[in-house]
Amino acid sequence: MKRIDYYYWLNSDWAYLGNDRLEEIAARHRAELNYLPVDLPYVYAHTGGVLLSQRSVERQAYRETELVRWCKKLGIHVNPTPRFMCPNGDLASCVVIAAKFAGLKLATLSQAILHAEWVEEQDISCETTLSRVIDSVGYDSASLLRDAGTSDVAAEYRSYTKQAIAAGVFGSPSYVFNGEVFWGQDRLEFLDAALAEQ
Incomplete structure (x- = not known):
């Protein structure tokens, strides 16, 4: 079976823009x-x-310009500079990993966390925020937040991060298929073509 390794940061605005299309392609x-x-x-x-x-300043300004362009193209709204921008993403990441260990679907949960930051301007490093987000997608927030604090989940998180570097990943989102890295949601078209060729 074809497999896409999807390396992403739970603070990534570009991951938010690409997640739904990635799911459709897969x-x-x-x-x-x-x-x-x-x-x-x-x-x-x-x-x-x-x-x-x-x-x-120039690079930061260009990022905002590109976000505006892509949001218009995709019909998706984000606030380029939300109130709580890129807080510590460790707990949110561990919540997703705990959900993965529990056999839950991750697309909706990941997108809901990203939506909380980039659309609702919520602090995703805060347990209260994450509890609300988890509950909103129908998962058990108390269970996932408890499991997110375990050593097994922390070890998995460290492992994913080191795997990313070993795979040649240097930014988020990155999609790895057959050893080839596709960096950025604007490379999804190339990922789609690579999957079609196999």
Whole structure:
């Protein structure tokens, strides 16, 4: 069976824009979609990346321009500079991993967390916020938040992050298929073509 390894940060506005299309592409090609939340600051530190807040004014401004363009093209709204922008994503990532361990579907949960940050301007590093988001998709927030704090989940999170670097990933979202990295939601067309060719 075809498999897409999906490395992403739970603070990634670009992941939010691409998630629904990624799910559609995977379903159309009957490919397994392996959700792998990563600690992007750690990835950046080991691959030469620069956190948004540390980038030049020009690069920050261009990011906003590109977001506006893509939001218009896709018909999706995001606030380029939400009130709680890119807080610590570790707990949110561990919640998704706990859901994965529980055999739950991750697309809706991941998108709901991203939506909370980029549309609702909520602090996704806050347990109260995550509890509300988890409940909103019909999952048990108390159970997932409890499991998110376990050593097994923490170890998995670290493993995904190191796997990402080993796979050549340096940004979010990144899709890896047959050892080939497709970086950014604007590369989904190329991922779609690669799946079609196999």
